[in-house]
Every structure is written in structure tokens, then in C-alpha cells.
Amino acid sequence: MSGKQGRRTLALERLFRVSLVLKGLDGLLEILGGVLFIVVRPEQLDSLVRILTQHELSEDPGDFIANALLKASGTLTVSSSWFAAAYLLLHGLVKVVLVWAVLKDKLWAYPWMIAFLLIFIGYQSYQLITVFSLGMLLLTLFDLFIVWLTVREYRIHRHRVSQESAR
Template identity: 40%
Template sequence: MMRQRVLDLLFLIGVVVKGIDGLVELIGGAALLILSPQAIQHLAFRLTAEELAEDPNDFLANLIVRGATHLAPQAAGFLAAYLLLHGVIKLAIVLALLRGSRRIYPWAIGALALFLIFQVYELFVSPSVMIVVLTVLDALIIALTWREWHEGRTLRETARGTIDWVLRRSV
């Protein structure tokens, strides 16, 4: 029972994270369409300047600056399209799950599996720790989604039971 509840909680957290990630990807994709690579570099430097002044080794701030610095104009279009598509699909999956549809589970698994295949390809082309982490997390989300689909529950049912369980344990 405890193992099931923990997996349910991980699934719910994963859905929330995917929704936030989808929104961030939409914003990033739109920014790539609207702004020039130079404007993105300038924005990245402005957004991270204070953090890098405090901690020059800050991982996330350095990742943002490095990504903006290495953004080639010819790659910006592809990256924008990828981020927009990825963001729209993730948000559509999350919204369908929130509406209570169980039919979305196979579609979610399929879409995430396609993105996972692309990430594995990226691991071979340009390996990075970030791609490894994202790939492992996406594989975990696929496995948890598969589990939920086979349990035959909607997101609401899982959330209701899990929230009740968390509240009872915290009292």
C-alpha cells in the first residue's frame, strides 16, 4: 500500500512538472521566434548577472548563459519549433489528464516515447548530463503513466486518494 501511494505521488508530481515544463517550453519557443539570438544573449546575461555575481559557479545560471551564447541563428528556428511543439503536446496531455480522460494515457505514453527517442538520439550526438537527467525522468514518467493506465484510474481519482493519504500521514 505504501509503495502504491508513493508511486501515485510521484505520478502526480510528474504531471505537475510536465505542465510547468510545457509552459516554460512554450514561452522559450515564443521568445526564440520573436527575439534575435543577440537579444536572447543580452536577456540571459541580464537575468543571471546578479546570481553569477553572488556565485560564479551557479549551475543553472551558467547553463542559461552558455546556452544563449552558443545559440546559432540557423538553429534558432528549429529549436523554436521543437520547443513550441513539445510545450503544446505536454500541456495538451496535462489538460486532458486534468479533465479526467483515461483515453489520453496511451497518447501520452506514445508522445513521451517519441520525445524520449529523440533525447536518446541527442545523447549519442551531443551527450550531456542534462539530457541524461531529462531522459531518465521522462522514462520514469512513461512508466508511471503506463501504471496509471493499467490501474484504470483517472488523474482526479489518483489525486484524491493520494492527497487524502498525504494529509492523514502529516497529521
């Protein structure tokens, strides 16, 4: 392997590891969010959002994020809260387990990681079509990038394992 190609490979491997750690942290935050949806009642969340956005809205009544948060918290029901909790807990748990397994070089985890990310990308794409969001677009592009990196790393690890077993 040439020096330039070796540096590129090493950089991509590091980028893959950093991306996985970010996905794992995202998964932990989703688990925390899911737990919060279980323990905090919708009306408590609505009150908290009103308190947190009050100052911003007094300065800028048209603030997009503050108004979106208020609208979302005001329409939150017990059933939607339970759905959000289940979704976040499942999504976060799957991410954390698969990220841990891939970081531990468990070969079985790579295809599972790819499959689950593709399922989430499909759902995110549906969300983008129904209600466009720049945040969702960026998340979807990041997930696509991680899928590409995961496929690449899976091929490298699978090739290495097959070479080691041939010896």
C-alpha cells in the first residue's frame, strides 16, 4: 500500500471510529430522551418549554425554533408521548448495542448496523418527504455516510478474517 493510500485508509478508519462514537452518544441521548418521555407528563413538558422559550420569544416573537418547540409541546398527548418514548428507547438501544459491537470488531454486527441504519434512513426519508426539515436532511446524509463507511470497514474486516482463517 502506498503512503498516500495508507494515509487515506487510516484517515477513513479514524473517521469511521469517530462517526461511530457520535452515533453511540446520539443513542445514549435518545435513551435519555425516551426515559424522560416516560417520567415527564406532557403538561409538565409543555410548562417547561414555555418557561425555557419565554425569554427568547419576548426578544423575538417570530423565533422559528422557540415557536416550533411550543407548538410541539402544546400538541403532545399521553399516547404520542408513549410512542416517542418507545421510538427513542428502541432507536437508542439498537444504536448503542450495535456501535459497541462494531467498535469491538464483532463481524456479525456490521450487517446489522447497515440494515438498521437503512431502515432508519427509509423512515427519515419518508419524514423528509412529508415535512421537510434541514436537521432531518443532515441526519439522513450523516447516516448514509456512516452506512458507506460501515460497508467499507465490513469488507476490510471480512477480507482480513478470511485471510487469517486460510493460514
